[in-house]
Amino acid sequence: QQPVQSPQAVILREGEDAVINCSSSKALYSVHWYRQKHGEAPVFLMILLKGGEQKGHDKISASFNEKKQQSSLYLTASQLSYSGTYFCGTERWNSGNTPLVFGKGTRLSVIA
């Protein structure tokens, strides 16, 4: 079941913050976040495992609330290089036999 991302698109000025949400109707084992720049392949940002953990990657961090079945990606003091489409991918359990299912993406545009 495809996770739901919000918002679908957001425009920021350099230095502003943004939050991208990813929610599922099913219980999750893990959440992945990827960024795809125009004309390129998606690139891994981070994985969060159940347990309510929070991770950071430069000025990009994320949280995972397994009870609420949702994850949020936080972009702080955005830079032009943050522009792209952000995808969350979810795994429902760690049986070793579950695929990663992606949301439809959130298009982030950072302008000067």
Place this chain on the structure above:
Amino acid sequence: EAQVTQNPRYLITVTGKKLTVTCSQNMNHEYMSWYRQDPGLGLRQIYYSMNVEVTDKGDVPEGYKVSRKEKRNFPLILESPSPNQTSLYFCASSFSGGELFFGEGSRLTVL
């Protein structure tokens, strides 16, 4: 260099002409997967493989076949392509549950 290699990168073909998109990874990953990307629909999974000789359908498997005879290779076969299979295709691989590494993508146009 660790990488996932797809070929061809671009292809224009006609309805019904069988084609294969190859995918090869050099990281000894167990998990490999094919996705198609269409505007507004995100990355939709076609097929995935947990290991050699183990494959399973994703969300949009109709019209596609795959095989996993060797750990490094996971070709995507379109037996009789149709225009609705015009899309951007990505192959990806990972250790089970780990970071996905994507190929550069194959843009397919079916006329």
